[in-house]
Amino acid sequence: MALKASHGAAYSRVEGIGAAIPSRVVDNHEMTQYIETSDEWIQQRTGIVERRWAAEHETVESLSMDAARRAIERAGLTPADIDAVIVSTVSHMLQTPSLAAIIAAKLGTDGAAAFDISAACAGFSYGLAQADALVRTGAARHVVVIGAETLSKITDLSDRGTAFLFADGAGAAVVGPSDVPSMGPVVWGSDGEQADVINMSRDWHQAVEEGQPSQITMQGQAVFRWATGFIADAARRTLEASGLTPDELDLFVPHQANNRITDSMLRHLKLPETVTVARTIKHFGNNSAASIPIAIDAMLASGEAKSGDTCLIIGFGAGLVYAGQVITIP
Ligand SMILES: CC(C)(COP(=O)(O)OP(=O)(O)OC[C@H]1O[C@@H](n2cnc3c(N)ncnc32)[C@H](O)[C@@H]1OP(=O)(O)O)[C@@H](O)C(=O)NCCC(=O)NCCS
Known part of the structure; x- marks a missing residue:
């Protein structure tokens, strides 16, 4: 008897997208209570006018559930159709069990495979790459990918370098089989030589020993340089790998x-004006793995994006890690 290997769909596609936006609106004026700053400085340096933080009744789990339910419903599926759940988060406070396993059960999947990934702000694109591979190898038929964060809980509100930037939220996508190519090749990688550019201030033991929480630290200018140089070019390589040209894109x-990073990428990519560019940071802040699906969801709601659009996405962040692909909007 020969060993059997699995075979899946020829292609994969995003079948549905959903988001969950926390209810607490924190504007730049509120920021001035925590750090020495101004609305003008924050807007000029980042494009953020306000961000969302989880209210007391909202958690990384509840936001994940809401986003996933919406994505499954929009995909025209039920939780029983889901074979795998992938959650990307750095703010689920238990290292084990995974948030994905809890979500898979609470959604009502039939014991779907479930795991978390740690890829920070690149997590949604990392999750899509995983889901694409699972669907095309036949390991799963429908996969829920969730990017969810409550960064407000691990941000030092007295730190002038990060307090104004980070935010909360969750976004989800269902990935399933497709007859035509609807997700381009992933372009991804890491640079662990720069691990200390964005990291947590203490490990668990140090936090206990020192009686201090572990919070995000960031060398803002180093991130900025990397994002506007290497990552801008990774976005160009992602588009090139998809076989499309800038004028064939509808969305970026x-x-x-940070809006200034987006501006710099646009200059590098030379996208035509017909391409609509996400600027949802203005109202939602930087919510890491959740930012791309939340942006797509918001742009669908506002009419800036529509079903069938061709969209270049790229995530990048702590690790340092990055991942991007071209997807067709469901
Ligand atoms: C974080 C970031 C906005 C800080 O801007 P910056 O220009 O590097 O800030 P600097 O620390 O060099 O300080 C520049 C000036 O702004 C001031 N400043 C710093 N933080 C400030 C704040 N929160 N509010 C007001 N002023 C501030 C400094 O005092 C300094 O003033 P000076 O020129 O009079 O001395 C910027 O580095 C950045 O966007 N980096 C990328 C971060 C990012 O995108 N991270 C997410 C990756 S997932």
Whole structure:
């Protein structure tokens, strides 16, 4: 008897997208209570006017559930159709069990495979790459990919370098089989030599020993240089790998890290004005793995994006890690 290998769909596609936006609106004026700053400085340096933080009743789990339910419903599926759940988060406070396993059960899947990934702000694109591979190898038919964060809980509100930037939220996509190519090749990688550019201030033991929380630290200018140089070119390589040209794109949805980074990418990519560019950081802040699906969801709601659009996405962040692909909007 010969060993059997699995075979899946010829192609994969995003079948549905959903988002969950926390209810607490935190504007730049509120920021001035925590750090020495101004509305003008934050807007000028980042494009952020306000961000969302989880209210007391909202958690990384509840936001994930809401986003996933919406994505499944929009895909025209039920939780029983889901074979795998992937959650990308850095703010689920238990290292084990995974948030994905909890979500898979609470959604009502039939014991779907479930795992978390740690790829920070690149997590949604990392998750899509995983889902694409699972669907095309036949390991799963429908996969839920969730990017979810409550970064407000791990941000030092007295830190002038990060307090105004980070935010909360969740976004989800269902990936399933397709007859035609609807997701381009992933272009991804890492640079662990720059691990200390964005990291957590302490490990668990240090936090206990020192009686201090572990919070995000960031060398803003180093991130900025990397994002406007290497990552801008990774976005260009992602588009090139898809076989498309800039004028064939409808949407560009980079991780909502900072509008100045987005501007710099646009100059590098030389996208025509017909391409609509995500600027949802203005109202939602930088919510890491959640930012790309939240941006797509918001742009669908506002009419800036429509079903069938061709969209270049790229995530990048702590690791340092990055991943991008071209997808067809469901
Ligand atoms: C974080 C970031 C906005 C900070 O801007 P910056 O220009 O590097 O800030 P600097 O620390 O060099 O400080 C520049 C000036 O702004 C001031 N400043 C710094 N933080 C400030 C704040 N929160 N509010 C007001 N002023 C501030 C400094 O005092 C300094 O003033 P000076 O020129 O009078 O001395 C910028 O580095 C950045 O966008 N980096 C990328 C970060 C990112 O996208 N991360 C997400 C990756 S997932």
